[in-house]
Each structure stands twice: as structure tokens, then as C-alpha cells.
Amino acid sequence: MLKKLHAKWFLQKGSIRSRIFRLLLLTSMTIFVIMGALMAYSLYAVNDDFMSQSDQLSDTSANYMEKVTSKEITERLTDVAQTRAKSIETELWEITNNTSYLASGVENILSHPEYYGDRQLPDPRFQPIVPGEVYLHQGARLQAAGETPAIRREIGLISNVAAYIEPMARQYRHYESSLFVGSKHGYIIAADNVPGKDFVPMTEEFLQTYEPTERGWYKNTQDRGKITFNDIYVGADGYPSFTCSAPYNDENGFAGVVAIACSVKSISDIMESSLMGDTGISFVMNNRGNIMLSTSHDGALSDVKGTNLRKSDNISLSSAAVKMLAGEKGWQLVELDGEEYFLAYAPMSKINWSFGTLIAKYEVMTPIVIARENIVAQVNDFRKMMKGHIVNVVLVAIISVWSALVLLFNLSSWLTNRFVEPIKKLTSGVQEIADGNLEKKISLRTGDELEKLAKAFNNMTDELQNYMDHLTKATMEKEHIATELAVATDIQESMLPHTFPFAPEHTEFDIYATMQAAKEVGGDFYDFYMVDDEHLLVTIADVSGKGIPAALFMVVARTLLKNSGMAIDNVDELAEVVERTNDQLCQNNDAMMFVTAFVGILHLPTGQFNYVNAGHNPPLLYRASENSFEYLKVERNFVMGGMDGISYKEQKLTLQKNDRLLLYTDGVTEALNEAKELFGEKRLLDALNNAKAGEKTTQELLQDLKNVLNDYVGQAQQSDDMTMLALLYNGSADK
């Protein structure tokens, strides 16, 4: 499939233009698609990563904040617990010390009555008491029974304790507090601090019915026999009080209780200041697990009912109580009314109590939850924004890619045209050249291979033009030469006697000659002329070589021979004619050309035929009496022109009536057939003997021989001139 597509797109035949166009378009589209895919993938990956990371990010950051905040809050809570425990402990410790000090002061007075005088203290029943002022109040029982002298004495003595109480009360003047001594005899010596009041308020009920020995703090202390903190109780002033009390003895044992009552509210102020947030609770637990003080006045941590935390149903609280009782410090999560609370606690080691402070986890965590929600919301916002951006990016990308594709299509088209235009120009230029316009010059300025190609074409047309000019010239020259050669051949042939019948007035003989030249002008010639009225001179000759030199030499040889021959006086001097001609030919014959020749002279009245053969082929003689041809016996004289000063031998014979002579050149015997075989002397003889020469004229005989030769040569090219001359002797004209 892919292969098919490939073949369709690239290998498919088409114009270069469409192929380049497709290639450009496909290449750029491929790049676009790859880039688009990469972009889409990266967008997708970024989005995907972001989606998963954003959840994790909000979780992680919220968890981290939660952790940090938890750590901070618990550290702070623990710190608060420790400092508050310290300050409450200090407060309570001071109260304890003061109480002990007070008790020992009372005992000291009781045991050393000799050191003390009788002291009179004010009675609130009879005069208003200012805060901090030590007063004496008789309880309801004593009021009813009336004081005995012993009691009065004891009161007078013990009233000296005011010296202890007064300065001590000043320490507590900022709190609602009472310092008092309650005797088993039913009176109290006390000082009250009421901040902001000019006088200590005393209700009538208090003044009439108050019985110290009936009070819880008195009874408890008496029961326990040692210094003790009493649970909260509502003091005579109506405030919930927190009382530290200690027993004192006289020589008879238990004699009463000293106590410092401090308004719980005043210590609670310290605790209130320790509270954190809206849900904060602080409490003080004593060494038995009872909640002595609490900022909560109901529920599990209420201080009103004296709740025992160790025995609480709330396991988280009871387990915390165990640790608190063990004197540990630290923090833990507890559950209170279905809410989780951080509880931090610290021991008050001097009195084996413990202080705890709580805050609801949700309150601590609210900012974190809000922060977490903020983060998630922000992340979600960002996510939405990013989604929007991605959508925008994709839209922009689609539009860009589309525009780019349109641009690319046009650009590819433009580029292709730009690239192909020169080729078209080249093609049309070449077409014009091919149509024959060699003047056409292709002008391309592309600066690339095409320009080189165009230049090459221009060079080619230049060279073609040159070549054609040259060829035309050469052809013309050749034709010129050929024409001249043809003219030369014509001239050469016209020089030979060619008017037949020759000398018809001389019935004694009949002569006919033909020369069939090979391609070029040759060196053969024949000649015959009447030397005088009775003598006919015949010549056949062949100049060595061919062409113009041979033709020129032939003209010279013929002319010299004719000049010499015409001057002959005696037929027996024919050899001298030949010798003279030879010498003349040898002069200035630098080219070493020569000519073979057969020269004969016929005496018409007698038929005597004198002849000289200068290196020529032997002629054939037909004897009518024998009705056959045979080769003439000839002397082997040297050719003419080869060497000067040589002599030639002359021969003679006598022709009878109807005898014939056939002269020829070597073009006849050396004619080649298609098998490159020579015609040869044997075939020549046979041809002539078969020609029934006795019945034929010389012209007919030569024609027959020519036919035979033509048949023999066939399609082979004629290689040499073929010259033949036939002479018939008809006998003397007289006979």
C-alpha cells in the first residue's frame, strides 16, 4: 500500500514540475505534521501532568501546612501549659506557704501566751470593716452561748495573729480573698480583700448565722488533719472560692483551722489569659484526678461538680489524666463532645497537680482548611485557565497550520514554477534550435546547472554552425574538386580519339577502342593515328598510379610519344621512337613515374605490323586462318620513364586478311570479382575465343568482351581503368 502510494507520488511519470511540486509539498507537509504532532503531544503531556500534579500539589501543600500548623500549635499549647502551670503553681505554692506560715504563727502565739498581750479586734457587727482590716467575728453558736472568760482570754491572745494576717492580706489585696483563722470555739479572725470597695460587705445573714465550725473547709481540714486544698466552694461573700486550709493545735490538740481563701475567679484570670481561640479550655487537676479549677463550668471538664478526670468515661481524657497524674508534660489529641481537641499539659510538681489547656483542632485547622480550599480553588482556576489557553493554542495552531498550508501550497507552486520556468525556456529554445534556427541563443540567468546547460547548448549551436559552415565549405570544395576531376576526365577522354569509325576512307582496317575509367582519372590511354597515308600507329599504355599525377604524366607520355611517332621515317625505327620517348620521360621525372606501353605500326598495303612492347601486357592476336586468339610473343622491354638510355627491342609480324589484334591494359586481366579473384589471362583468352570474333566488327567484339567482364565483376567495385583496343585488318585495298 505504502509502496503503491510512493510509486504513485514519486515514480509516477509526470512533468518535472508536478514531481518537484509534489516533492516540495509532501516534504513540507511532513515536517508540519511532525511538528504539529509533537506540539499536540507536548500540550497533552503538559495538561495531563498538570492535572495529576495539581491535585498532588494542593494535597501536599495543605498537608504540609497542616503539619507545620499542628506542630506550631502543639508547641505553643505546650509552652502555654508549662508557663501557666508554673504561674498557677507559684500562686498556689505561695498560698500554701502562707497558709502553713499562718498556722505556725497561730500555734506559736498559743504556745507562748507569755509573749503576747491582750488584743482587741473590731467586730463587724458593730462597725464597718475596710478591706484588708483584721476583724473578729463570733459564730452563731458562740453568740448564742456567750463567751466564757477563758474564751475571751483566748480571743484576746489569739487576736495577736492579726500581726501575721495584716501584711499577708496586703499581698492578696488585688484579689477577692480572705485570710482567716477559725477556732473550734466558733469564732473567726479574718481579713477580707474586696478590690474596688471601700468596705467589706457583710450580709445580715452572715453576721447572724455564720458558724465557722460547720463550714466544709473547716470540717475537711479537721478530718484530714493536714494542709489541704478544698474544692471549690461558695464563699460567704457569694463568690466561688478556692481555699487552702491547715489545722493548728494547742496543748490539747486540734484547736482550729487557718485558711486562705482566694476567689477562684482571681486565679481563673490567670487561666483565662491562657486560653487560646474560641474553643480554648484550661483546667487544673489535683493529685487525685479531681478538677480543681476550670474555665469550663459544665461538661467533662467542669470545675463545678469536682469532676474526677481519671474516672471519666471519656477514654482519651482518662488516658491523658493518667499521664498528667504521672507528672508528665506533653500534648495529645483528645475527644470532647464529638470534637477533636489538642490537649497540652504540664505538671505543677511542687504540689503534684497538673495543668491542662485545650483547643479544638478544627479551630486550629480552619485557616488550613481555608488555605487548602484556596489552593485547590486556585489550582482549579489555573487549570481552567490553562485549558482555555490550550484550546486557544490548538485553535491558533490549527489556523496557523491551515494558513501555512495555503501559503506553502502557493509557495511550492511558485518555487516549482520558478525552478521549472528555465527548463521550459530551455526546452522551447532547444526546440527552436532543433527546428533549424542555429542563430537562436538561449538566455538564462539562473546561475545554476541550468545556466551551464543553456551555455552548453549555445556553445553547441555555435559549434554546429561552425561545423555546418565548415562542412558546407568542405562539401563545396569537394564538389569543386570532383567537378574538376570530372572535367579532367572529360578532357583526358576527349584527348583520346573517340570518333568512330576512324578514317573510313581506309578500308584496309577497322579500329575501335574503349576506356572505362575507374572512379578517378586514371593513367590508361590508347591512341591511334595515321602517320602517313599507309601507316597506322596504335598505342595502348598504362601510367603507374592513379589520379591527377597519373593523368598529367599520361598527357605528357602521350604527347611525347605522338610527337616522336609522327616523326617516324621507317617502321623499323619504331624502337628508336620508344627509346627517344623514354629518354624524354626520364628527364625531370623526380616522381619516378613510368608508363607501360605497347606501340605498334601497321603498314596498310602489306599488313606488316612492327611493334615494341615496353613492359606492357601482351596483346592477343586472332588469326582468321585458325579462327582463334592467342597471346602475342612479346619482348620483355622495360617500362618507359623508369630508366634513361636503355634500348628497346622491336618485333614484327604480318597480318593476314581478317586477322585481328586485341590490345588491353592490366585493368582487364586484373579485374576482380566479388571473391577478389583476378579475371586473368586465361579467362580473357577463353572469352575472346568464345566470342566468334570472325563474324563480328571490332566494336561488337569489344562490347561482347565488356559484357563478359561486367558479368564477371558483378557487384564488385571496378578497381582500375579498363582500356581495350581492337584492330581488324581487312587486307590491302587493292586486293
Next chain:
Amino acid sequence: MEIKKELQGSKFNISLVGRLDAISAGDLDKVIQNELNDVDELTFDFSGLDFVASAGLRVLLVAQKRMNKQGTMKITNVNEDVMDVLEMTGFSNFLDIVD
């Protein structure tokens, strides 16, 4: 035609194979014109020569005339056809033909 040349000092052997006609005579003519300067004994071996045309005879004549001036020339192994031509033209009288 093939012209085989063998030069040994001043002795020059030329063997001709084929037809010594008007065309090949030109090639032989060049050899005769250019390569006989220091030759005093020129020998033609005609054992491979089938035919000699008149142009060929001319070259032999040139060679003979040249060697008449500077040494000797002989022709060996002439076959019958060629001998006929040499005799007919009278060349056999002027050339030193050795059997």
C-alpha cells in the same frame, strides 16, 4: 597490405604480405622515403605478396634507384604471378631477384 620491417644495423628487411596496389604502395613509399638513410643492404621478402600493381612497381623502382646510390637491394621469394608482372614489365631485368 602488411609491411613487416626488420632492421639489423645497416641491413633492412622488408616483408610484404598481401596486395601491393595503388593504395598500399603509398605506405611502402613512405617507408622507402624515410627509413633507408643508413641502410646499405635492402632485402624485400615477397613470399607473402600476392599481387603487385603498377604503382607498386614504381615504389620498387624508387627503392632500386635509391639503393643504387648507397648499397645493394635484392628481392627474394617472388611467386609466379608477381614474377610474371616483373618480367612483363621488364623490371626483372633491373631488379636483383634471388630465388
